Amino acid sequence: MERSISFSSFTPKRRIRFWENSIVRRYFLISLLVALVPLVIAIFLYDRLTSQLQDNIVSQRYRFQLEQVRTEMINRLQHHQRALKAIASLPDIEQLVSTGSELSLPAGTLNLIYFDIDQPEIYGALFFDRDWQLQRAIPGQSASGSPYWGQGEFSLQNLPRSRLGSDWLIGPQPPKRGLSGWYLIARPLPAADPFGPSPGYVAFQLRLASLTTALSELNSTEHTGCFAVAVHQCFNQLGKNIAPIQQPVAQLPVINNWRISMLPDSDVADVWIDDPRWLYLVLGAMALLLVLLFFIVLVHRARQRLEPLIQGADAIARGEWAHRIEPFGHDEVTQLTVSFNKMADQLDELMASKVKMERKAVQGDFATGVAHEIRNPLATIKVCIQSLAIPSGQTDAAELKQLMLEEIDRINQLIQNLLNYSRPPEPEIREINVRQLLERVVKLLRPLAAEKNVALEYHAGEPVRLSIDPEQIQQILMNLVLNAIEAIESKATEGSILLQCEQQQELVNISVKDNGPGIPEGSLQQVLDPFYTTKTTGTGLGLAISAQLASLNGGRLDLESEPGLGTTASLTFG
Amino acid sequence: MKPLLLSLALSLLFTVSATRAEELVFGASEAEAELRVGCLYPLTGAAALWGRDAAAGIEMALDHVNKSYPQVPRIRVYIADTMGKQYRSREIVQQLLQQRKVDVLCGVVNSNIALETSRLAREHQTLFLGAGHSTSRVSEEELHPWYFHLNNDAQQSMYVGALYLKELQQKEDWKTIAYIGPDYEYGHQIWQQLIKSLDRLGVKYKVIDEYYSLLNETDYAAYIEALSKNPPDILVNGHWTRDLVRFIEQANNARLFEKTQFVNFDTGGGYFVLDRLKDVLPENLVLSGRHHVNWPRTDRNMAYVAEFERRNKRLPTFVAQGAYTVFIALAEAWQQAPKKDMASIRQTLEGLKLSLPEDPEGFQSWINAETHQIMQVQAIGRTRAVLSDEDAAHSLVRNIRLNNWSVYYPSDLTTRKLLNGRETRAD
Incomplete structure (x- = not known):
């Protein structure tokens, strides 16, 4: 029976969907999850921790900066409070809050007031009666317009007021066209009678921007320092009232309803890019993406490796016994491919044997x-x-x-x-000395060989023992020698036949070598088939029976021949 | 008890400090003096240059008066050092009036001190010839018969500035404007007067913002940053002296002038700023001053500048010119007064015409009888990297890089009466 073996490489005859019913997909997905879940958890935890840490550090820094600014503001306020306290304690100071009376102040009193207000951040000293009606305004070096000179509006109405110890904080008054923003610190003047009411107040009108300049500590590329008293109010470092459009990131009360805060700078829209936390998250996401892509590629490649095996199995299942898969690489799939091919070989032989057995039975x-x-x-x-x-x-x-x-x-x-x-007879196995077997065959056939002018010799070498049926093996050897004699006879030359026995490790080889004409190349594959013969008188069963007997005795009969030079028949027992 | 002790100690301190204050005296001796003039200028401290320039101007004026006004009595001038401090100024005025028995007060650079001094002059019925300050309030709400303002005030400077901006708008179509100036009377007046003048002239504009820096501010970074973020077409500046020099230097370093047109119409073109900035003075700034050393290029102005330079080894600031004007006006009034007393002199000063170095050819300054405000020509220039041939050839002013003048005469200021009801009677 002529058989041919074909090797196949990957040709996707049947498309297996990537995400359906695939153990490869499942394993890789699990692997991916095993790799990604801890990574995602690690990233999440890291982000939470760094975020909290960063928040803590940032909030502490904000707090520290706000505390600094508050301290500076309070120091400024206290500085003015001390000066006000000194002025309020001057003799006859109450004259300045009385209506219409001629001043008879000591010379030094006014000079002291002028001295105290001779600072760029003080617009002047204001004196109010107990009903907060302005009675006198003494200009400082930064005074401007009303109430010091000229006509103009000056009112404390609608200005926020809060206590600062025994003093009052009034304002701030936001800047108007042509005028700066200001606020007042006012101190009640002592009453002449210890239990009587205060006659009025002395106040400093102060430059708002000199207070808010402390906010410069809070300014950065990300934040703007903000001072506010009312809601939706924000005075920046320059004392300008800017509309706060965002919630503050941090704030701190200064005194009562006076508060300072840090507003996110609306001009810095992409500030998150500078945040290392976002950088880490983006890198983490990129790592996840890369891992995902890597796994997809791996799955795809693994599927590519396994696809030929699947197709091969399908082909075998369809009865294409000759289907083989060409192995490449040096991995487990290669081993699996080789094993698959071996299995296919064995299956092929098994099927051939089965056919043969069936045919023989028939x-x-x-x-x-x-x-x-x-x-x-x-x-x-x-x-x-x-x-x-x-x-x-x-x-x-x-x-x-x-x-x-x-x-x-x-x-x-x-x-x-x-x-x-x-129906070959069952062999009767026993251990024999192969040399004796060869000796006997030679003795039996040497006369016939001599008659045909053929030299029949044997060479046994070291003693070799085999467990075989000696009758059946002798039948094989005699058949082979007789075939050789006949072949040499047909060549009509002096012939020689050599029987040899060799043991190579576990294998015992008994060969019959002649110098006959050899077997034509086209017949060598078929001479072991039954009923195949090149002789006119043969039945074509001699070599077939010999091969069958060799097989029954656990051996194998092989023929090698070179046309014109001779033939060697080998009986190999393992 | 403690406050009482404190006040006594401070009173003593004031007395001692005022007594020990530096004082310059010029002119006739104490015994020979027939007319005593007490001036308040800073002679020490950061603003001492102004006082020194005023003293040099007074000295030159006295020499000129002695030479040209034979009828004028012997004048003795006391220049008291205010140190630029308001609390000192009050005490000094009292001392000048009570101890030096001065007939006339003069001077004062700081507008706030000028307003206070003017009030004291009114209280004591003493003639106060103001020179050096700029606020127009002294000749408006605070005006009294004893006060005369002998240099251009903020209202005049800003009205001329508004005229200039109107012409500039016709050429360059600017739309937005912002202001930065010092946070006190002068700085507020400059902006208020400019806005008022622009409105009166019908100029269309949009105010982006206005900023008031602390007097004697050293760091303008926050203001410059705010201006740079939203630069106006026109940036009006009301600083003067070192504040202005520092602002120009810092704004130039921050390249603010590449984004906006800088203008300063009152003092920026004075010699102080030009001298301090010299070669680093940026190009294309619009500046004006109450006196220019290179304008008008008249013999009298050049002679005045040259004489000042010969005597003091430096060129004069506008404060020197103002102090000089005080004594020329006083001498001229004395000469013209029918009676040689202060009341008559005061009346003569009203509407007085006088020739000054800063007057261009064919023009005489005059004192508005109603407002007591001197009326003078104002020139506005632009800074240039390259000197004009005329300037380059002039040994005195060859380092001055302000030229390309736009000149405005008081007769052009016809709307001035619309602003506050004051007439320009003598025009």
């Missing part, structure tokens, strides 16, 4: 039937012929009778061979 049944149907009449014919009385002297008839009997025997032998091939 042949056996046929042979048994034929033998039964032919042998009985043949036996009758033989008996009849033997019973034929040939008169003496009829030499030709006697020869013919003898010839018929021999032909009947030959037919019987042929039928016996056929039966033997179809």
